[in-house]
Amino acid sequence: MKNVDAAGHVTGKSLYLDDLPVIERTLHAAVIDSPCARGKITALHLDESRAAPGVVALLTCRDIPGENEVGGIVHDEPLFAVDEVDFCGQPIALVVAETEAQARHACSLAKIGIAPETPLLDPREAIQKGELIVPPRTFELGDTQAGFSSSTHIFEGVAETGGQEHLYIETQGAYAVPMESGHIRISSSTQGPTAVQRTAARVLGVPMHLIEVDVTRLGGGFGGKEDQASHWAVMAALAARKLRRPVKLVLHRMDDMRMTGKRHPYTSDFKIGLDENYKITAFEADYYQNAGAAADLSPAVLERTLFHATNSYYIPNFRATAYSCRTNLPPNTAFRGFGGPQGMFVIEAAIAKAAIALGVPAATIQEANLINNGDEFPYGQIAKQANARRAWKTADTVYCAEKIEAEISRYNEAHTTTKKGFARMPVCFGISFTKTPMNQARALVHIYQDGSVGVSTGAVEMGQGVNTKMVAVAAQTLSINPGRIKLETTNTTRVANTSPSAASATADLNGKALEKACIALKNRLAKEFDGIEIRNEEIWLNGKKTSQTWQEMIETAYLNRVSLSESAHYATPLIHYDKTKEKGHPFAYHVYGTALVTVTVDCVRGSYEFDSVKIAHDFGDPLCDQIDRGQIEGGLVQGLGWMTMEEVLYNPEGKLLSNALSTYKIPDIYSAPKTIEITPLEVSGPKPAIKKSKAVGEPPLMYGLGGFFAIQNAIRAFNPDYTPQFTAPMTPERVLLALYEKE
Amino acid sequence: MEQGFIPPYFLDVPELLASLPKQKSPKTGYRGVVGGGTDLYVQRPEKLTRTEVQLVSDKVKLNGIRIKGKNCRIGASSTVTDLLESEDMNRIFPNLKQHLKLVSSTQIRNMGTVAGNLANASPIGDLTVFLLALNASVTLKGKNKHNLPLREFYLGYKKLNKDPDDIIKSIEFPLPGKATRFNFEKVCKRTHLDIASVNSAIQISETEGRIRSVSLAAGGIGPIPAYLAGTCQFLKGKKLSAKTVKSAAKMLTGEISPISDARGSASYKSLLLRQLFFAHFLELFPDQFDLPDFL
Secondary structure (H helix, E strand, O other), X not given: OOOOOHHHHHHOOOOOHHHOOOOOOOEEEEEEEOOOOOEEEEEEEOHHHHHOOOEEEEEOHHHOOOOOOOOOOOOOOOOOOOOEEOOOOOEEEEEEEOOHHHHHHHHHOOEEEEEEOOOOOOXXXXXXXXXXXXXOEEEEEOOHHHHHHOOOEEEEEEEEEOOOOOOOOOOOEEEEEEOHHHOEEEEEOOOOHHHHHHHHHHHHOOOHHHEEEEEOOOOOOOOOOXXXXXXHHHHHHHHHHHHOOOEEEEOOHHHHHHHOOOOOOEEEEEEEEEOOOOOEEEEEEEEEEEEEXXXXXXXXXXXXXXXXXXXXXXXXXXXXXXXXXXXXXXXXXXXXXXXXXXXXXXXXXXXXXXXXHHOOOHHHHHHHOEOOOOOEOOOXXXXXXXXXXXXXXXXXXXXXXXXXXXXXXXXXXXXXXEEEEEEEEEEEEEEOOOOHHHOEEEEEEEEOOOOOEEEEEOOOOOOOOHHHHHHHHHHXXXXXXXXXEEEOOEEOOOOOOOOOOOOOOHHHXXXXXXXXXXXXXXXHHHHHOOOOEEEOOEEEEOOEEEEEEHHHHHXXXXXOOOOOEEEEEEEOOOOEEEOOOOXXXXXXXXXXXXXXXXXXEEOOOOOEEEEXXXXXXXXXXXXXXXXXXXXXXXXXXXXXXXXXXOOOOXXXXXXXXXXXXXXXXXXXXXXXXOEEEEEEOOOOOOOOOXXXXXXXXOHHHHHHHHHHHHHHHHHHHHOOOOOOOEEOOOOHHHHHHHHOOOO | OOOOOOOHHHHHHHHHHHHOOOOOOOOOOHHHEEOOOOOHHHHOHHHHHHOOOEEOOOOHHHOOEEEEOOEEEEEOOXXXXXXXXXXXXXXXXXOHHHHHOOOOOHHHHHHOEHXXXXXXXXXXXXXXXXXXXXXXXXXXXXXOEEEEEHHHOEEEOOEEOOOOXXXXXXXXXXXXXXXXEEEEEEEXXXXXXXXOOEEEEEEEEEEOOEEEEEEEEEEOOOOOOEEOHHHHHHHOOOEOOHHHHHHHHHHHHHOOOOOOEOOXXXXXXXXXXHHHHHHHHHHHOOOOOOHHHHO
16 A cells, blocks of 8 residues: 555645644744753843844743643653753743744844853763662573673673764644633644643643644654654743744754754673573673763663663573663653664674674674574563564575675675675564553544544654554455545544554554454444445445445444444553563564675775665565555664764763754765665564554664674775774774774 | 646746846945855855845856866856866866765755855865865956965965955866876765765876876865865875875875864874875776775
8 A cells, every 4th residue: 555645745735833824923932042061050141032023922931830840751851941951952941922033033142141060971970970860770581690601702892872863854843822711732743742732731730631732744753752842842832821822833953953862872881601602691781871961761762772682682691781871961862763772782792792703703693592482581571473583594595695795705805995894683673662551542433424534543644654554454444445534633632642653563552443443333334234244345245245335334324323433442462561570571572684784895985885785574464565665774774874974973061063964964865775675574473463564663773783783894804903893883984994993 | 747746837937037126236245245055044044034145146247167278267156067067177077977976966066156165165165175176266356356376265264365345256277288187085974965074186197107297185184175285296206106105195194284073083084185195096097006005
């Protein structure tokens, strides 16, 4: 099935927040933010801003009727700074003016006095000063001490990964409209409509039912709008309530880059032990997460790092501890993979380090340790339908991995100015929110008298194609033409208490609820009409096709006073987790895959090109094959970007240097691999996956990690003296310095 | 349009453009003159939308690329696309398309002007480095008209050797001789549509194994786009050999003062310039040199 948004997107007719028709008397807001990463506010000179042309109001923490608090997991983040600032870009005040230009101009007139203090930027330094967001978490399995004493080889090292800017094409924004009786309707570019609703209610000091949040679609989210869309929506709502006029707040790109958090940088220590057959006997790691100035989603991200610390491998003796360290950066937040990629990088670095020291290909160690059915993950879940080996073998055979490797050796012998590198990247990613209560969803289906269908769920369309999947679910379940089905906006008054569209679980959770609602409607119609069956738009009775159409049947049902609406709720069965023991069964299932990455490094200039990435991926039974392939290609390229050119840089004062599209680079079409091939595993999907079509949002991002190790291998082919450093991103700078290390 | 990619109103665009009122009496003054605005409007959008400016990109007198005797004259408002589409330029520089593909994007190349790239005074301006190696000069006009070698145009970071009223009318460079070779190199975080960490251009002529003349320029290694006079002087008259190239590379590093910033550390930029210097010789004399010769 084609993406239902395709035509709208290519003709520019799809609506985003900034395309919504503007209501008369709408005001525009802009944010005054901290120019300093840490310090006490000594003076707020805002009179000039207040007096600037067009300015209607200037709001600070004093204008908040409810709580000055936007923290979700931990209540540690004010909407507007009070006496001190904790990061550059922290909102201090909101200017509301007749036009956007006036609001922005007024912001530039603000003078903020801050007594600066030395900011804390390094997570290892933060932990020494006791700056932890939450207490550390430890996952354990077996006995690492015994494991290491039985190891033939032991290696230790450090692995580091950088931040990543979400760079959704549509920046953060919201439009709040005051309705009657204190009701405020917010249109928001958010992945979490309920988070916006809950946060706005708290800040405004009103019950949640007075806040309505509506989302048409997002121009990209990638996690950046899971929690951090709330701030701007709440500000707009605050101003709308106070001024009784519609208020729109859309961040400019540089404001967005400066004020919002990114993927968490991590620095980690690892120790790996192997026996003579390259079986990993023990693994220990300590992960230091750079959380930024407030908790945001950091504790949850931290948890997923631990869940994915063993990637696709079974490690009998395991101990990993993760620390969420408070620094003076903007609060870092969800980003596709949600801590998983950071965890996987460390185990892959440990394997690479061991392989180099032992003089064997990393693949030898990787393959020897792939997880099998019946093996236990460190968090107590037993692997079922483990497709790690199947994915590995499929990639090996379909793409003739041995042949690729042989060709690369020949190439490297024959070339002096360029070298090729190759790496395999197996991936195993758990599907479900790791916070069990979030694994629930609702759907509301209306069949109208004319046979057309309206579907509301809690899923937010952000380019990932979830609306298309919802149409497919409803069409397949009702057995009617997809053209009859319309996906409504995501709205908190139609579907309440939603989980954010995140954790790759959106299609599963909302799709299952939708499927339930459609089955209930189908059953009701069957009951009303003597056990009829709908088969692809035709009405069958007792095994025979009738002359009645879907439309006629619906019309009759309406006249018979049959309810043609249904709301359903779904909660993922079987999952549970006990944080006190750090054991349980947190994931409905796992998604597996293996990528083969080939890169060519220009040894004169230090630049590189990915020749190909060939993937064996665990789709299950894909509901929308094209959409899933699009997610795999996009995730892969985003992962490669994180590993190569995307470099979030702050100066020692905590100011963002990579603050614009001229200094922060994401992959373009030229830097995407020349070839991307995707082969599905020939294996059916598990029951908790919607129509057995496995979740696809996050897992492919981690194929990109292979890019890092492929580059490392190419560098070693040029400079055998290079001591591999496991510090990502592998920018052209790091590549060139590595090529000529120890010259 | 038939296939629905372009909306029908595009047909009326020429008419709409013609109906726009012509800008009256051009105001003088440096601040108000805008070429393509491809960098200015990104860097200072709010200020510029409030400023009255004189747009010069469609001024006929400031356009056109012409060969006159032994010189090539590029009108100040010529865009990068104009260079790309010029038959003369492509004849003189057979690899022009490949080189200019590394400069911004199609949309920016369509708007960005040559003079704008020079006046912007970015230490990593691609065209600036390109033209420095060609020994180009600029014709300035303010109170009076005069000509200045491009390598004397930059006094310091974003500081130009000109009166505020002077505007660039044209850029001239002597046509390269027959034995002359030219190369342009650029490395950035992302190969396309990115700003250079370091860029470099060289024009070199060699006969009978000796370097007869050489011009080398580089960006990203100091406060201004640099003409590397010391290295050029060293190379002139020397035998074209790996030894010469290696010795020159050592000189080169002494001639620059890169800083650490978002585009790379100072030590990286030094190393990168050396590598791009090697790349020039690998590209221009592929039968004579291989990378290991320089290491």
